[in-house]
Amino acid sequence: MDMPVNVPVDNPEADTEWNDILRKHGIIPEKPPSPTPIIEEAILEAQRRAHENRLEDKDLDELDALEDEEDEGFLEQYRKKRMAEISTLQKASVYNQVYPLQKTDYAKEVTEASADAFVLVNLTSSTGGNTESRVLSEIWRQLAPKYGEIKFCEIRGDMCIEGYPDRNTPTILVYKDGEIRRQYVTLRELKGVRTKVEDLEKVLVDLGAIKEGDLRLRKQDDSDDDRNRAPEKEEDDDDDWD
Incomplete structure (x- = not known):
């Protein structure tokens, strides 16, 4: 009775003449194709x-x-x-400004308007001491003319919802197609009082209100880079007086 022969193989993946003979006779499997051409392609x-x-x-x-x-x-x-x-x-670009709201107009100016565009409502503080509320109001005024296809609205929280606590302001309500898609109670989910325009722009991209590749976003980034770039050192003119 023929006994199976145990053929020694050091490395079946190696490109050797011995391995080629073993592959030819089906003793070891064919070597898989190299991934290098695929990676290069x-x-x-x-x-x-x-x-x-x-x-x-x-x-x-x-x-x-x-x-x-x-x-x-x-x-x-x-x-x-x-x-x-x-x-x-x-x-x-049909809006281009911040729209102050009255409670009686809320359904028309917000809920119904959201059938045509994203509508963002800022429920502001009823007092002047809420720093986050002042920060968001200023951001609203910068975003509105820049993204005129989005409707930015503003109303005092206690005027919109009776008894709405001032500690919950500012509150952002995002409407689209008659529904609230997202809400932010204060700016703690963003960067608090350090929240900037670009932080809200990221929210707009995440919502789908603006596209990620929108050129207006890149212009904002370029402006930030210019502001953050260290000023060039002025040449010392003292030598002129030596």
């Missing part, structure tokens, strides 16, 4: 896509500045795209 594809989309975050001024570096037809394609985006925003 994926990297090349990612680079190709990045190159094709290299102008996605450029506004019209930035596109004009690239006239000597990019193909004119390619630039014109993106100019048309930006113009279409600007036109769409301009048509949708």
Whole structure:
């Protein structure tokens, strides 16, 4: 009776002549294909896509500045795209201010209006001593003209809801399609008194009220970078007086 032969194999994955003989006779399995070509292909594809989309975050001024570096037809394609985006925003930009509310108009100005747009209501403090409330009111006034397709409203909390405690202000109520989609009671879920415009912009992106790639968001980031950049050291002119 033939007895099975125990063939020694140090490393079945190794590229050796002995392993090739064993694979040929089915003693060890074929070596799986190397993942390297697949990885290299994926990297090349990612680079190709990045190159094709290299102008996605450029506004019209930035596109004009690239006239000597990019193909004119390619630039014109993106100019048309930006113009279409600007036109769409301009048509949708119908609010552009903070709307003070009265309780009697709440259903019309908020609930019904949310069928056409996101409506954000700021329930403010009834006193002047609530710092968070003052912070949010100022942010509201910066966001409203910047994102005119969103309706920003404001009403005192105790005028909107009888007996609404001042300690719960400011309260943000987000309406869409007649329903409250989200609410923030005070700014503790954000950054408290340190809450800034960009923090609310992140909320708007999360809600779907604005797109993550909206150029208006990048402009805000650029402005912040300019403000945070350390001023250049002025040259010492004392030598002129030596």
